[in-house]
Amino acid sequence: MVEKTFTEADRNDGIEPDMVDQGHAPKSTTGGNGTLPMNMIQALNSALDAKMAEDPNVLSFGEDAGYFGGVFRVTDKLQEKHGLTRSFDAPISECGIVAAAIGMGAYGLRPVVEIQFADYIYPAYDQIVSEAAKLRYRSAGMFTSPITVRSPYGGGIFGGQTHSQSPESLFTHIAGLKVVVPSNPYDAKGLLTACIEDDDPTIFFEPKRLYNGPFDGWHEKPVSPWKAQELAQVPAEKYTVPLGKARIMKEGADVTILAWGTMVWVSLAGAEHAGVDAEVIDLRSLVPLDIEAIEASVKKTGRCVIVHEAPKTSGYGAELSALVQERCFYHLEAPIARVCGWDTPYPHAFEWEYFPGPERVAEALKSTMNGGR
Amino acid sequence: MKKNTKALSLRVPEPSGRPGDTPDFSHLKLDAPGAVARPDALSDHHEMRDLAFRLVRVLDEDGTAVGPWDPKLDPETLRNGLKAMILTRAFDDRMHRAHRQGKTSFYMKCTGEEAIAVAQGMILPREDMGFPTYRQQGLLIARGYPLVDMMNQIYSNASDPIKGRQLPIMYSSRDYGFFTISGNLGTQVPQAVGWAMASAYKGDDKLAISWIGDGATAEGDFHNALTFAAVYRAPVILNIVNNQWAISSFQGIAGGLETTFASKAIGYGLPALRVDGNDFLAVWAATQWAEERARANRGATVIELFTYRGAPHSTSDDPSRYRPGDEHEKWPLGDPIARLKQHLIALGEWSDEQQEAAEKDAVEQVRAAGKESEAIGTLGQSRPSVKTMFEDVFATEDWRLVEQRREVGV
Numbered sequence: 001m002v003e004k005t006f007t008e009a010d011r012n013d014g015i016e017p018d019m020v021d022q023g024h025a026p027k028s029t030t031g032g033n034g035t036l037p038m039n040m041i042q043a044l045n046s047a048l049d050a051k052m053a054e055d056p057n058v059l060s061f062g063e064d065a066g067y068f069g070g071v072f073r074v075t076d077k078l079q080e081k082h083g084l085t086r087s088f089d090a091p092i093s094e095c096g097i098v099a100a101a102i103g104m105g106a107y108g109l110r111p112v113v114e115i116q117f118a119d120y121i122y123p124a125y126d127q128i129v130s131e132a133a134k135l136r137y138r139s140a141g142m143f144t145s146p147i148t149v150r151s152p153y154g155g156g157i158f159g160g161q162t163h164s165q166s167p168e169s170l171f172t173h174i175a176g177l178k179v180v181v182p183s184n185p186y187d188a189k190g191l192l193t194a195c196i197e198d199d200d201p202t203i204f205f206e207p208k209r210l211y212n213g214p215f216d217g218w219h220e221k222p223v224s225p226w227k228a229q230e231l232a233q234v235p236a237e238k239y240t241v242p243l244g245k246a247r248i249m250k251e252g253a254d255v256t257i258l259a260w261g262t263m264v265w266v267s268l269a270g271a272e273h274a275g276v277d278a279e280v281i282d283l284r285s286l287v288p289l290d291i292e293a294i295e296a297s298v299k300k301t302g303r304c305v306i307v308h309e310a311p312k313t314s315g316y317g318a319e320l321s322a323l324v325q326e327r328c329f330y331h332l333e334a335p336i337a338r339v340c341g342w343d344t345p346y347p348h349a350f351e352w353e354y355f356p357g358p359e360r361v362a363e364a365l366k367s368t369m370n371g372g373r
Numbered sequence: 374m375k376k377n378t379k380a381l382s383l384r385v386p387e388p389s390g391r392p393g394d395t396p397d398f399s400h401l402k403l404d405a406p407g408a409v410a411r412p413d414a415l416s417d418h419h420e421m422r423d424l425a426f427r428l429v430r431v432l433d434e435d436g437t438a439v440g441p442w443d444p445k446l447d448p449e450t451l452r453n454g455l456k457a458m459i460l461t462r463a464f465d466d467r468m469h470r471a472h473r474q475g476k477t478s479f480y481m482k483c484t485g486e487e488a489i490a491v492a493q494g495m496i497l498p499r500e501d502m503g504f505p506t507y508r509q510q511g512l513l514i515a516r517g518y519p520l521v522d523m524m525n526q527i528y529s530n531a532s533d534p535i536k537g538r539q540l541p542i543m544y545s546s547r548d549y550g551f552f553t554i555s556g557n558l559g560t561q562v563p564q565a566v567g568w569a570m571a572s573a574y575k576g577d578d579k580l581a582i583s584w585i586g587d588g589a590t591a592e593g594d595f596h597n598a599l600t601f602a603a604v605y606r607a608p609v610i611l612n613i614v615n616n617q618w619a620i621s622s623f624q625g626i627a628g629g630l631e632t633t634f635a636s637k638a639i640g641y642g643l644p645a646l647r648v649d650g651n652d653f654l655a656v657w658a659a660t661q662w663a664e665e666r667a668r669a670n671r672g673a674t675v676i677e678l679f680t681y682r683g684a685p686h687s688t689s690d691d692p693s694r695y696r697p698g699d700e701h702e703k704w705p706l707g708d709p710i711a712r713l714k715q716h717l718i719a720l721g722e723w724s725d726e727q728q729e730a731a732e733k734d735a736v737e738q739v740r741a742a743g744k745e746s747e748a749i750g751t752l753g754q755s756r757p758s759v760k761t762m763f764e765d766v767f768a769t770e771d772w773r774l775v776e777q778r779r780e781v782g783v
């Protein structure tokens with residue numbers, strides 16, 4: 001499935017497990033400066049592979065994540081390369097997966113666990129919220145939880161309500177958790193590596209709509225593959241992208257767009273569609289947040305539009321909006337706007353009415369340029 | 374003092390075969406047909422613990438019904454069961470193809486497992502609510518639910534009974550005793566227990582019946598269900614469909630190498646039956662046993678239905694990547710349709726010609742329903758009106774939904 005896109009035309013590719021061999025293991029021929037063109041799956045796989053080679057305390061497990069290499073193939077061949085006990089299948093218990101990771105992490109390992117879809121993370125919520133997030137604090141640093149919870153999230157794939165959700169704000173609300181979302185292969189590898197090396201629990205949401213190409217929300221147009229993108233040139237070696245540093249995807253003078261994951265690409269398309277000179281900021285990590293980059297940009301442009309897939313109410317956009325208002329109020333020339341998912345569950349039949357697309361972003365940009373009217 | 378000086382090692386279970394290997398089922402301990410005793414349905418669960426480790430079978434190699442579990446069904450019931458299984462398989466084949474043709478986004482077959490939902494759907498009336506997984510389409514079919522409505526759901530079209538809200542095959546029908554399917558595994562088993570508790574609380578006579586896969590028994594919700602069912606002696610039948618695989622994970626990843634799935638019941642103080650799920654008569658008999666017990670207010674029974682997932686997990690799956698290609702053909706307990714057919718022929722109540730005619734008739738019924746449904750529209754061609762997207766979030770829309778609906782312009 002994921003290799004192709006989920007346009008109206010070929011949505012017959014289904015959702016869930018991608019079982020088509022796309023040769024996801026990175027090729028061994030390096031590019032000009034030691035980089036290889038990779039899609040996001042390959043980049044994530046490469047991050048895990050490199051960390052596992054470097055550090056015997058890093059291991060990976062999850063449902064179908066061992067022998068088979070994960071339904072999206074992110075852990076492909078890790079078992080073959082690193083051994084049965086370093087990349088293995090887990091029972092279908094998200095709670096058990098995270099709980100076991102917490103125990104291993106406290107012991108001194110660096111487990112990276114896969115929750116097959118973010119929509120299935122809720123059975124693990126108690127372990128993440130009450131345990132992983134609080135181990136360090138309640139034991140005054142005696143026990144810690146250096147675990148990474150990876151999970152594909154987000155819509156645009158005709159996945160219905162159980163394969164489309166964006167639950168990031170349920171985790172940003174929790175003291176003690178870091179929440180990270182890449183938007184491209186280069187960042188995916190560097191951020192995942194940084195999460196694994198981080199001494200605190202990180203929730204790493206992978207925008208599955210971007211696994212195989214930078215989807216911009218124009219679902220009727222053919223999608224270009226990653227390899228055409230500069231951000232798909234990924235170093236073969238290990239590297240990190242620091243947590244808490246946003247990426248300015250595009251500089252602009254008139255309005256600041258704050259986005260992450262798939263919505264970074266939708267925002268770029270929305271700005272182009274509106275013909276507005278927007279500065280598009282890919283937050284990359286929601287916690288810790290690069291507040292300096294946000295503040296500098298909004299003070300420069302005087303306008304701010306926040307775009308996310310999750311429902312509007314209590315989404316992370318609410319927090320961002322409050323922060324921008326607190327810090328940039330006297331620089332604002334228009335109310336802060338939010339373009340978000342509706343306050344409904346994710347409907348199967350109305351994929352493109354629900355998914356915030358470039359047209360809605362463009363509307364918000366135009367209205368913001370017009371002082372919010 | 375340090376006591377353990379020997380290095381430990383981590384065990385990760387592995388299946389008996391992977392792609393390229395010859396299927397190996399030599400580790401299965403299968404009782405002979407008719408070999409397992411049948412205790413009285415009201416007997417003390419402490420006295421029947423061995424049943425959790427045996428395998429109730431009725432049909433023998435020749436298609437003869439043998440032993441104490443033979444439900445002695447009349448030929449008409451057997452023929453109806455066979456036809457419903459044939460129809461289920463024909464429906465699966467057509468909808469799987471419909472997905473390949475781009476008419477919908479997703480589909481899941483129950484190939485090889487038809488006897489389970491069909492027999493159980495025939496035994497229990499619609500008033501006994503079923504809490505199915507995505508592999509119990511046979512329940513709707515056995516209860517005569519219109520195929521066209523199933524297809525309308527699969528196409529998320531304008532006549533979809535659940536308004537395009539859910540992924541294909543996540544049906545819902547209160548009238549047919551089919552609880553709205555959740556995509557989240559395991560969640561509904563404890564809900565079935567709650568439904569049964571409500572019936573008991575009200576002094577009604579209704580039961581509940583639930584299904585869960587071998588893989589999903591690892592979820593905490595399965596264990597919540599068993600605790601509540603035992604504590605409140607809930608009138609519920611808790612099925613575990615052990616089809617050997619959970620996507621790419623063999624049942625050993627769910628603990629199947631350590632003990633049987635049925636035996637999980639013992640720790641909770643529940644009676645358990647372990648049954649050949651490809652034997653229509655055995656499934657029938659075991660379910661009837663559990664039904665009798667529940668109706669007598671003796672509470673829940675756990676039934677492990679031992680079967681094999683013949684088809685890919687879903688339309689997105691390619692099992693040749695993780696299991697031997699011919700495992701299904703080599704499955705020692707055969708195919709449920711072929712076995713019931715053989716039995717009926719042995720009884721002199723069926724023939725190859727009748728089988729052929731029934732298969733043709735099933736294909737015809739499915740084709741007719743398909744025509745009707747596709748005339749309304751396949752995915753994307755037809756759908757409920759967009760404003761329904763905002764309905765049923767609450768009983769009445771709050772201001773946010775009203776505003777958001779207006780923003781969409783509907």
Ligand SMILES: Cc1ncc(C[n+]2csc(CCOP(=O)(O)OP(=O)(O)O)c2C)c(N)n1
Nearest residue numbers: 120508556557558586587588589618619620
């Ligand atoms: C809570 C949750 N976790 C993970 C999944 C993804 N998933 C869907 S089906 C499946 C395998 C289920 O296997 P099993 O319970 O044996 O049922 P079967 O498919 O074999 O009928 C998985 C892991 C899910 N739907 N819900």
Ligand SMILES: [Mg+2]
Nearest residue numbers: 586587618619
């Ligand atoms: Mg299974």
